[in-house]
Amino acid sequence: MATIVREFLLDAAPEEVWDAARDVGALHTRLVPGFVVDTVLEDGARRVTFTGGFVARERIVDVDDARRRIAWSVVGSAHREHHSASLQLFADGARTRAVWIADVLPNDAAPAVDAMIGQGIAAMQRRFAAPSLAAQR
Template structure:
């Protein structure tokens, strides 16, 4: 069984606004989480993401579902034997909620991945609530 990490955050921005940012897979460093992500390079259905802490990850874009406002991706790396993740934007009574789920192996990676997800959501909230 994989380690499943579930994070979610309330945002003041409308779901349409948040989805427009999330679906822009090549602009994470400018539109979604600047500072947390410092560079993105697109290559053959994937994005090469450079994080502020120096980590670089190749994220294969699995699906961009306009109807469900869901983006799915998978990281390929030597440290992770399995990684699938998704963002989903849902309407809330006020603004929207951003749900981020990741399934990872080995289990020990869940601590670092979860901490990075938390930091990413803080950066996203800062950026999106100002949008």
């Protein structure tokens, strides 16, 4: 099984980022706008439509407020035997340190999943970017 671990910083307080992350039905508006274009809640899961039209059904495994951690698994995928992931948030001064971990099978699916995670990280970093000094003038 391939494991992907990506750690990154967001220019917002962990409470603000967690408030958006834990809102599992609003990925497209609150956490990763531009990467996800629609999220529809279903019984115990969410149907996520990504930019480009790819759709995944994700079972929400856990939303842990105390640890600021969400875990999910992709179900019913014709492209993957297994795909589970988590996002956990930590305070890093006034910013948030985020850790996104994904486990995938088959192993050769890892580069495509890693590329999508990179796009998700970029969307989160845009969403939680500190305003530039030029924008403040």
